[in-house]
Structure formats: C-alpha cells, structure tokens
Amino acid sequence: MTHYLVRKQGIPVLARSRPDAAAPWPCTLFARYSDTQAQASLYIRFSIPVYGFSQDQTFTLIYDADNLVPGVNSIKPATTSLPQDQLDQLGRSGNPQLRVLALTVKQPCSIRSPHSTGSLGPKNGYEVPFHQLRKIAQATEIDVLLDYNWVHTVNRALLDKVLERPEELAGLVENGKYTKQHKRVDWTVFGPVDQEDPPPYASASQKRSRQTATSSSPKYPSPKRILLDAAIFPGSPTEKATTTTQSPSPRPPSSHVLATPDIQEAVNKAVALYLPIALKMHLERLLDDAVEYAYDLRNQADGEFEDVIADHKIDIAGIKDDGIDEMNRVVNDKLSELKEQAQDIVDDAVEKMQDGALEAYDSIDGKLIAMLDEHDAYLRRQRERSGRWHTLHARGQRSVSLPL
Template sequence: MDNILSILRNEGVPALAYPADDVSILQPYSLRILLSDAQFMLSLEHSILVPGLDDKQTFTLRYEGDNIMPGKGSLGNVGDSLPHGSLDIIARHKQPQPRMLSLTLKSPCSVWYPHNLGNRVSSLDTCFHKLLTLAKATEIRILFDSKWATKQNLARLQGVVKGSRRLTGLPVLPQFARLYQQADWSILNSILDAKSKPPIIAPPPIENAVNDAPPPYAHVPSKRSRNTRSSLTPDSPLPKRLLLDAAARSPSPTDDAKSTISSTSTVEVDLFQDLVAAAVEKLLPDMLRAQLPSILQDVLPEMLACPSSPSSWSSQRANTSPQQHHDHKPLTTTTTLAHTIKQVISTHTKLHIRSLLTKTLDHAGELQDRASNEIDDRLDEARTSFAALKEDHMFEVNELCNEKLVEFREHLAEEKDRVEEAFEGHAEEVLCRTWDGLDAVKRAVCCSCAKDKEKSEEWGQYGRRARSLPL
C-alpha cells in the first residue's frame, strides 16, 4: 500500500474557495490534501450553525483523484480580484504567500454531513446554499497560503495538478463513515431549486390545507370501549355509528374540487411526512405502554373467567348456539390457554430483555470504539499541533535572530565608522606633530649650516690676507 502524504497540516489549513465563474460564492473552508503515488484526495470542510442544535455541524466536500480532469488544473499566483481582507483569513504569518489552485472536475463532488442532522438541511442559512453551489460546480478555485506547505510538497502538488497521469481516490475511513453520511444529490438539487426559484403556483387556502392534512392525533381514541362489537358476521348489517363515521371521513365532491394543488409533490411536504413518521415512531411505544394495561383488563378477564359451578356451566352450554359452543372452551382448555399465554409473555419478555442487553452491549462497544478513535484523533491532532507550534516558534526564533543579526551588523558598521574617524583624526595629529618636528630639525640644521658657512668664509679671508703679505 502506498504511503499517504499530507501536503498540508493533518487537521487542515484555512482556505478560500469559490466556483470559477462566481467570486461572490467565496467563503472560508478548512483545506486538507492527501497524496500518494497513485491516489489523491482534497477535502473542504465548513461548519454551519444548525437550528435546534447547540454545536456547529461540519459539512465536507470530497474531491477524489478519479473525478479530476488530468492536465486541466494549475497552481499559480492569484489572478482574480478578491474582497478586501480576504488574505488575512488564510495568512499563516503577517505576510502571506497566496497560491491559487484551479481544478476541473468530471462531475460534482460528494457532500458529507453528520448523521444526527436528519431533515434539518432545508432550514439552513445562506452559507449552506453557497456550499451546495460550490459542490455543484465543476470548475473551482481554492486560495491558500503556501507557507503552510514545504517547497517539496508544493512541487509534488503542482506535478499532480498539471500532470496527465490518472489517479484514483482514497477510500472513506470507517470512523468517518460512522459519524458522517453522504448526501443524495437529488435531495440537494431539490433544496437548491426550492430556495432559488420562486413558486409558480400560489399555495392553497387554509381550508384546503386542512382537508389535505392528516388527521390530528388528538382525535384517535385512547381506550377501546367495552360496548364495541369485536366482530361482525357477514350477514349482519353495519352499525349506524360506522356508517356515520365512514360518511364523515369521505370527502365531498365540492371539497375535492377545492383542493386543486397536491402538496405531496413538493420537498417541504416530503420533509413534513418524514417528521410525522419520526414523531409517530417516537410516541407510539409510549402510547402502547399506556394503553396495554387497559387492553389487558378488557381482554384477559373474558378469556380467563371461570364459571362458578358445573351446573351453571352446563346450563350456559345448553343456552348457547352451536357457533358459541365452538367459541367457548372447557375449563381445562382455558387454564391451559392462560398458562400458554403466561409462557409466551415470559418468553417474549426474556427475548426482549436479551435483545435490549445485546443492543446495550453493542452500543457500549460502539461508544468505546468511538472514544478510542476520538482519543487517537486527538492525539494525532495534538502531535500535529505541537509540530506546527514548533515550526511557528522556530520561525519566530529565526526572525528574531535575523533581526538581532541585522542590528548587530548595523551597530558594527557604526562602530567601524567611528573608529575610522577617530583613527584618521589621531593619524592627522601624529602627522602634524611629525611635520612640526621635521620642520624644527630642518631649521636647526639650516642654522648650523649657515654658521659653518660663515666660519669657512672668515677662514678664507684670513688665508687670502696671509698670502698677500710679503715675506
């Protein structure tokens, strides 16, 4: 199996994404890029506050390698004009180095959202529809700070994006699939159409909506009446009460004429029906628990009732019709039936308890696995965060060292200039003193030479006088 390399940080880096033809859809995401020799996967995560839930829910767009057109992408400088302050969102440090990643897809990407979101998708805000618009686009632009990646990883990413080699996607991890589910694009398209297109036909009036709506639960009888006939023979006519109820439930032709629009063809009604089904699923067990004692009180006394004496039993048998003889059982049969019912109830109770225990153990195992996976993920995130923190601190230390080195060099240059100036001044002073000394020596030498010359001239005069005297 190929080694999977994370081009950026494992927990994702801030990025901006939008369709190639609409910059107004631009919004922040968390970008992750995984790469190997034959596999590629890029994901964009965005958290949205969902009505009815306390925490933000994360939606993930997955771009697999086999869905990317080979040779159609690029990784370069930013070419589009972006809103003011956009680069501050993706910057790792004060001066970001933004890079634009352009991808061309074969089909829209896959959308993943949490399992606990249910049918709340249609009630989300504008950010969700921006996300769906981006997910539906086949040409996208992703802006991120290249300082989050090394030069080698950027070179690998550029080779994959611009290359013509066909890649495959990465399989979805089991722990990710347990928390998230892939959305159906037919539902997403219906939501986009319902939010973007105005309604062509006006909604029906309130009277028709009341006729189309399902009956409220308050009209359902909570307890069966003792006087209600349990069965009807084929020859007996229907009771008047049943005929009245059937007539009341059947809509009149005028009501059918009023209801001209079927609300079941819209997405909102489908979601409403899902909500009704979920409510019924939730309330039905409690209603059964509440009604079961009264049902047993009605049914069991009739089934388990024993006659007071054998004579009454024989007289009762004599007064009953053959059909009633067939319905009533002897005393031993009734006792056996009661014992059988108790055994069946006991067996079902044991099976139900065993099923609950099995489900509880399975749920506990799932919780343990989920907690273990969360601990592993948090440990990985902590390691990655510490590594990123180390890189950030190393970067800050390098910047501080560079600043101190620049200050030291400037100070050294200033000291050099000062020393040179002082040395030049001292040298000039020494040179001046030397010249003054040389001038003094020169003057002294000149004086002694003048005196010697005068003496030589006097001796010359004496010699001439001596030669001129007669002997």
C-alpha cells in the first residue's frame, strides 16, 4: 500500500541549496512511501517560465530513498524567522510548527522535465529563479522549510524511517500521466545563466533612450494613445491639424475646423477599431483570472477535503480500536462470569457426589458390619457346637475304655 506522507497535492515549502547563502525558493513538496514494496521517494516541484514554452513549466526534483546518505538526514525545529506573509503561505492552520527537512544525497537528484530537444533557459526577467533552481538541482545538500502540521501524526513515524534508515528502502517506481508527459533527466538540462547581466528590474531607474522606447510597440495599442496615433489611421485627413501643431506660433483653430465632422469621424473609427480589441483583452484577462482563482479554490477545497477524509479515517480507526477494546472487555467479563458459574456448578456436583458417596459408604459400611456380626455369631455358634461335639466324643471314648 502506498502512503502519502503529506497531502496528495503536495504542501507549500521553501527550499534551497545548503551551501548557498541565497534566500530559499518557494516550491511544493510531495512524499510517498510504499510499505509493501519497501520503496519511498521525496519530490520537490518548481514552476517557472521557460524560454520556448507559452505557459509555465514544472520541474520535479526526485530524491529517492536509496540516494539518501544514511545517518545525516533529519527534520528538526527551524530557527529561521519568516515574515507573516510567508508564514501564511507555508502554514496549514493555527500555529505553524516550522521544521527544517535536511537532506543529503549521494549524487545530484534526478529531475522530471518537460520534453525538449536541448538544454532549457529562462524567459527574460526570470533568470534569478532559474539560476536558483539550477543550483538546488545540482546540490547534494538541501534544506526544506515546512510546516510540520502538514504531516499527519500517523505518518510521522514513516517519514522518520525514510530519513533515518534509507538504506532499507529503494526509490519509488514512478507511473502516471505526469511521468509520461515529463522525461527523467539530470541537472544538466538547465542551461547556464549569465549572472553578470543585471536583472531586468535593475535598469528601471535608468533613463531609457528614445530608440529603446520606440523599437518595440505593444501588440495592441493602449486606449489612451488612440487620439495621439490618429495620424496613422487610413483615411484620416488631419494634415492641416498636424501642420498647425508643428507651427512655431500655433493659432487657435477656427470654429469651422472645430465644427467639421471629419475629426469626429476619425474618433468614431478609432473607437470602433480599438474598443473591441481592448474589451476582448480585458475580458480575456478577467477570464484567466477567474479560471485561475477557480482552480486555486478547487485545489484548496481538494486539499481540505482530503484532510477531512484523512482526519475521519483516523477517527474511524480510533473508534474501531475503541470498539474492539470494549468488545474484548465485555467478552472477557462474560467469560469470567461463565467460568465462575461453571465452577459453582462443578463445586455443587462434586459436593453432591461426595455426599452421595458418603451415604453409600455409610450404607455399605453398615451392611458389612451387620454381615460381619452375623457371620461372627454364626462362627461362634459353630465353635460352640464343635466344642460340645468334641466334649461328647471324648466322654464316649472314656466310657468305652472302662472295664466291665
């Protein structure tokens, strides 16, 4: 049976390479243990924009039990203080119990990466997190900060076993849809990142040149620039207005110019052209936000539902154990009562048998005594008769022997 040592969807954590002085990076921790196969693995999943992909890609760092160095892995109370917003992100509920999961591996971990033909690189603006991910994947010593409340009490002993005696376990055999969509590689799949170039935000305070500002235009112009860009609209007769604007001493437009319908027509065309685009962009953004929010709500609900189910399973297991204990107690009490009743019945039967035996003994003894007395009287009579016969016989012999 496979156990999820934390919730199935993973838990929020902060991870970093131990020798690295950089701040830990947010990611998701998964932990699975199979008692029937004696297998266990820990997974750390990152999501980051990657060059060549339209959506963020996930990378899963795999720490198999047989790759852990025995005797040096642990989970201990954290001494790091975090801002409240990070505590809210890591904490399950109530008072977070921050722990540091310290892992030491024999060799850099394997990685589940999206399919690609070569090495991967970050999108512009994401060099720092990509470089951090590369360092964590390459490291053999990793620290993971988590809220210990995510680990159920019944699973903490299993997690300790994975950390303390990894030599007794093997890596978990992977399967499922995610495994098919991602290939297993090593840290070299991450291409090198140029750390000498400043990050994109470093130039925000510098003055931008006009060439940079005009070299690239947005896919859809901003609605605020519609009137400024009206000169490039086809069929927009604004040549006089443009010439007047460039004059060193501009004169106020005449009432005839203000009254002409051409400007209003240009504005109407601009609005008709750009309003649907702006509206579509706004609706798409709202839809994306709504879908993302609904997805987050569903993930949160799934996690809470699984937590409730797990708690109910624990409660049911406790109720079952209590019921078995109560049943055993009732059975033992009833068995003791039956034993006492059986012993009383046996004692009564023995007592009755003893009384019957004594009565039979007394009856037999009386009869034997009577028979013996009768036999003794008979023998006395016989002796008396024999004595008299011998006396008479002796007298007869003497009388015969006398002379006539």
